[in-house]
Amino acid sequence: MASTTLDQVWVQTSPTRTARPLSCSGALLPLPLPPPQVLAMPPSLYCVIREGNKADKFPQKSLWEFRITGIDEVAGYLRDSVRRDMVWDGTSFFVDTEKRAVILRPEVRRDEQPADACRRAFSDLCLKNRGRFNNCFDKWLSKPADRREFHPIHVTEPAWQDLSIPLPARGIFGIITVGVHLNMYSVREVDGRELVDRIWVSHRARGENVCYSGMIDQVVAGGMDPTDRVDDLLAPGVTLKREAEEEAGLILDLGTKNMTSSCCCGQRKTIGTVEDAPAIAFYDCKGREAGRGNEGHLEPGVRFVYDLKLKDPTFQPRSHERGIERFEALTVDEVKRWLRERRWKPNCGLVMLDFLVRKNLITEADEERFGDIATELRRSLPFKFSQEGFPFLAPWE
Template sequence: MAIKTNLDLVNETDNFPYYEDGRENYTDFLSSYWEFHLQGWSKPLGYIPEWAVEKMPWGDLWELDTKKRTVKPGRLESVPSQEELIRATLEKARDSKVFEVLKGWRNELYPIFGPRNTIENIVSMERAGSALFGINSYGVHMTVYVQTEEGMKIWVPRRARNKQTYGGYLDNTVAGGVSTGEKPFECMIRESAEEASFPEDLVRSKAKVCGTVSYIHIRDKRAGGETGLFQPECQHVYDMEVPADVVPKPNDNEVEEFYLWTVEEVQKAMAEGQIKPNCALVLLDFFVRHGILTAENEPDYVEIVSRLHRKLPFPTS
């Protein structure tokens, strides 16, 4: 088993090339994607792999420009909105089994945000289709820990092995996607109840807002479904210290069990690749914040800290 360094963990998740590291490599990589646009906004709001453009059942209401390599809604006479057109197209793709990733259909909407000077939600999109369009997506991740006589210990869940994405991998204590119209902290309260049986009053009184972790991920086979999908993500991160008698318990079918591990045990699992890639980044951010990972014990400290907060390519909420 190859042991991964902390920088390896960052490179594994934030794995879209940086322009500064090589213009040709960046340009070549991006040339395999088409830009996703919406009417009324000139800049792209997502990147779609060329093979996905070729397979998607667009129909005649979309405008595909092969020269500019852009996709956007066109004539909308027969549908009420761009959102409805996106929904109908994804439903058609799902029903005809065009994409594996759509087998995980959630009936849950993710927002697409517009120009930065308005910061408004333009349209929403089915969560399972968001990676196909390469839009920014948002989540919440909370690390719950206990101070013991042996030092800090962290509650670590194991994802259900039958989950479509990263089945059986270790995760952050609580994590989930932020739906359209949902505030991050309210999402955290919901996910805390669903995944760990934490009562709302506990989370409201104990959870601390700790910023964000952001990256651009290109999906591999562990995520389930198609590989090569463009995924820019922003995770709102939280810490929650709890007393020893607070024990998380699975409350849905997404978590198998929880372990209470020392920092060293968590770091070992990370190095062995047992933890879901983006969750490893959230834990690295936690270790930096708590003085566990420092410039004195990590030679790649500056690179790691900067890479945990990548500027996302599309308008953000």
């Protein structure tokens, strides 16, 4: 969603040259002093908040709850256009117009678990709606059954932790997404103080059918799988360990929080220690940059955030995944400029903005909407899963 503030040009103009008047004697009269030049503040970084929360244009009362029989909490929210255009007849889904809810009543077969029945019901629904919603289900349906990707449905009830939904249906049903992001940065000393020097970012791969093609991301970021657990509780640290190795070839020791990387000689070298940061929350409605098949999909999201200060500022991470074009170290000013230019993937931009706030790289003195930014990075979401403190997650001690 375009921002009028974002499109402002921040310039300093020169005074127009004028002819100097003459006195009666023919002498040049002194010119009046020009008014002092005042530089406007750069465009507000609040544009990042707006870009990551485009679902704000849909009031909560306009959405339809998605519920699953046997679970006493809302699992997702659907736009009214989805409720209207979806083919529900002949499926396991019931539309309750009085309660404005779509309810999945899975038919559990003999020797079948409820989660398996839900997966089957979702798959049947996708098949009935082939060719609808920008053909978002078609590519998924064209794959062999064992290669079709599913996304976890995050609820708090212990007996339902293995629920999942077809990946292209996740945003259709407005399922909450949960992931981890790692900010990697180097510092320099100035007058005995440590200042953030460079921030490493990831350039996403480019392509016509690539989600968020060419946009900016954290070096390590990814979604939480239901199997990322410690003592039967969901564990973001396990997700971070897996994603760090897959995307950047980094190895995280969950006991010490030390992150290591392979040297050219094959030995491992500690590059820093991971630090916890507060989680952020957002509620987006995806735009065209997410890919045509995702456009208009709702994404309420929680992101668990971690920081990694590099012990050796000369260290350079290397991409280990095809979906990453390259890594690059940016200055703080470059990061801010690219945020204003909307070059960041929206939820990654929120994580980066949060880092700038926490490291005092933006303050009330240089950001007119600083208070709004600090508040809305951790907005309330209408899901039990996002309740304060996340008591059902494994602590990382």
